[in-house]
Amino acid sequence: MFPTDPAAEAARLVDRIAELERMKAAAAAEQAHATVLLDRARRADEAAKGVPRRRQGMGVSAEVALARQDSPARGSRHLGFAKALVHEMPHTLAALECGALNEWRATILVRETAYLAVEDRQKIDVEMCADVAWLHGMGDARLTAEAKRLAYRLDAEAVVRRARRAESERRVSIRPAPDTMTYLTALLPVKQGVAVYAALKRAADTSMDPVRGQGQIMADTLVERVTGVSTAEAVPIGVNITISDEALLGGGVEPATIAGHGPVPAGVARRLISDAVSAGAKVLARRLYRCCGTGALVTSDSRSRLFPKGLAELIDLRDQTCRTPYCDAPIRHHDHVVGSARGGATSFDNGQGLCERCNYVKEAPGWNATSVLGPDRHTVEITTPTGTVYRSTAPPLPG
Incomplete structure (x- = not known):
């Protein structure tokens, strides 16, 4: 048997990757069709059973999320995405079906036109996706910018209203990060976000600390200014840590669990509890009983x-x-x-x-x-x- 030509094999693999990407896009388009049909069938069935109109289709997005192995929030977004494509953006849907757009880029177009009147959304659909050759080589940032430019040209007032509504959705959220760290995220109006970042950067730039880097100083300054403590290390913790008695008292290695974060190494949990005690925080210990081998809590x-x-x-x-x-x-x-x-x-x-x-x-x-x-x-x-x-x-x- 003659050895395979490396160049020919590489070309074949590249073609296969491209083909699979087109198949993924076509599957996403078919999934959008199926989602809309499910919503239509569920609403018709519930209407026939006398369910009030305002409650019809209430659980469809959750069904979609479970079927996609996704969160309910993403299931709701996918339902809205599918309805927009099937009912209002046929050219974007066609571009997805043929693989000229992937699912994420189609989502960008749906998202950036969501606040427009249907007729304006359809104009952008035609201008951007009627000729799929125009989409070739276009990255996410350029696609987003072009959709925004067209939206502002068609309905500037809608863009302004969207910005005002976005300000009302400002919030702070938290989610776990690797290595027992946490992402604390603030969604702020641009002028406030820039001002906060500038103040933290100014604090770092004027610091004479030879040990900490700029990012560390900015993070510590944020903690100090929000909590009111003199140093970030002095912050007392007020969290639920579930840890076995062996891991707490005997130096065991079984991971602990922090409510709202997830598993952490036993040594980290012991240090958090020790630091809280040293900072004068109140530490409450409570015994929990579990079934051996399963980890199940006893009933109450x-x-x-x-x-x-x-x-x-x-x-x-x-x-x-x-x-x-x-x-x-x-x-x-x-x-x-x-x-x-x-x-x-x-x-x-x-x-x-x-x-x-x-x-x-x-x-x-x-x-x-x-x-x-x-x-x-x-x-x-x-x-x-x-x-x-x-x-x-x-x-x-x-x-």
């Missing part, structure tokens, strides 16, 4: 309709984030798996932590949830209107 019952504070905290420690599969949103509601109106107990086994969106979707027509009791960790079975069953199992406690 209540006759109250609402979950008492202690029971709610146990649920938070057990579930850590929203229990809907693929949803990593913070827990906002403490929910009865089997509703109280159907006889569900206010108990540890029948309780779950959910985000606000997932709690409301759970009450949509055709949805059902049950607790699966057994020797394993706490499991909830979620059944969608199509009869598809998804399982959500709580993570184990450390130790």
Whole structure:
């Protein structure tokens, strides 16, 4: 057998990569069609059953998210994306089907025209995607800039209204980062964001600290100015750390869990607790009992309709984030798996932590949830209107 020509083999592989990329784009277009058809079928079925119009289709985005193995928020965005493509942007959809656009670039065009009137959105759809050859070689930044330029030319007032609305959505969020770090993100109006960054940079530029770099000084200055402490190291912690007694007292290595962050090495958790004590913070230790081998917390019952504070905290420690599969949103509601109106107990086994969106979707027509009791960790079975069953199992406690 003659050896393969390396140049020919490389060309074949490049062609295969390009072909697969086109297939991915075509699949995304087909998925958009299927999503719109599901929404249409679900609404028609619920209308026939007498569901009020305002509640029709309430759970579709959650069904889409579960099918895509995605979070509910992204499922909602995908539903809006699919409707826009199928109903209002046929040229963008066609470009996606033939692979001239990938799913992300099609999403950019949908996003940058979302606030326009339908007729203006369709004009941009024609101008940018009717001739797909014009899209070749265009990067994300250029595509975004061109869509914004056309939008401003068609409806400048809409652009201004969008900017004003965006200011009302300013917020601060937090999410875990690798190596026991955290991303603290602030979404601010441009003038405020630039001013904050400039103040932090000015503090770093005027510092005579020979040890810390500019980024470290800016980060420490942010902590000091927001918390009011004299140095960033002096900040006392006020978080729930779940750690085994062996890891806390005996030097064990089983990871601990920080509420809102996730697993951290035992040594890091011990240092956080030690630093909190040194800073004069109040440290409260509470014993939790778990089943050996599974990490499951023991049950705790209540006759109250609402979950008492202690029971709610146990649920938070057990579930850590929203229990809907693929949803990593913070827990906002403490929910009865089997509703109280159907006889569900206010108990540890029948309780779950959910985000606000997932709690409301759970009450949509055709949805059902049950607790699966057994020797394993706490499991909830979620059944969608199509009869598809998804399982959500709580993570184990450390130790």
